[in-house]
Amino acid sequence: MSDTDDYILQKIKTYVWSGFYSPEEVDSMIDDILEEDANEAMLRAAVEPEFAAKAAAEEDWPEETDCDRLDGAFEELNDGGIIALHNAGYTMSDGLSDVSEELHERGRDQVRGFCFYHGQDLERAVDGGGLMLAFGAIPDEPAKNKKIGELLKYTLEEWGFTVEWSGDVGTRLSLPTLDWKRSLEQSEDEDFDDDDDFDEDDD
Template sequence: MLKILRRLLAGRRAEAPVRTPSDTPVEKIDRADTAEQIEILARGGFETEASTRETILDAYLNPDVIAADDRRWVEAEVARAFARKRADEATWPLETDFDRLAIAFDRLDAAGIIALHCAGYTRSDGISDAAEVYHRRKERGRASRGFVFYHGQDVEAVVFGQGLYLAFGSFDDRDDTRAAIAAEIVAAMEAQGLRTRWEGDVGTRILIHPIQWLKRSPSDDPREA
């Protein structure tokens, strides 16, 4: 999600006035808001402790104006959030809903439906990422019929206990193909014990609900990756 937050905040940062180091004021951060963002990244499960710290300090906050005590607080809060997450992970079942989702995505991907986890921050980001994978695979002689993904905003929602929405589409842009791909996605989720809601409208996303978002975080140690 480092790339996700950088995309989200690029516009905001671009609008900020340019200052030289000598006239840049030191500002206090909103610790409650920052703690929530840290928790989202930790619970989302796509970032390590180190990358979360980097994201918050260098992308979510303005590194040029953050006070030294706030920087230390961020580093400590990230450590606390990941300590809580690791403690919780020790109590999780061997296979979680995320693991079942990942199995379904792997099987869809093998069947020619590009399946992407946390693809960008918005729907347009996800479509762009799917198109990029499509062209890359096509160059290698691998055909793809369609795609399925969820994006960063969907992860934020599911972390807070909501369902997970899956966007989908086809590369021939035909409604009957899209409907067939949606049916395959629904079947793949149901085969893993994940309950879905979809009314057959190719203009609406598939909802997985309920889902308990338990995704183990990657390690900062490359030897454990």
């Protein structure tokens, strides 16, 4: 197997196990990462078995997963005036752009801060590396930023997560022990729309 095929197969596995994309969406996303030397037929044929493997694994998942609790924490934050976004673009700049769009929809007077993780964070989480969360206040003021960070840490700990954060507003929060297990049905229930994520951009 070529290095190209190995790379794309790993991407396919990440797309599938992220829980955000249907088989049809993953097949379409392959178009964005195909190279001339790739074995397209083999790669597309790998999608269905990967979904089958994930479906089988889900049979042994706990009734409540860390992703369920993360959804609960984000819902609580959103209800409290914090824009909390899942899988927001692929880079920090993408995530901040998504926050800006959401802020425009909600109205500035309804929002006091934000948090999100982007596609590269998601890749690391799926690979077992925990999850990083970006955050900030609206408007952007150092003292308010710290309060948002403290609120996020408290809320996530209340939902049972181990949270690592130095208290420095220039650093992100880390959920180092988060075990990524998200079902496709779970994402469909939340009505996520992230077809543009996992582009090949830099951090």
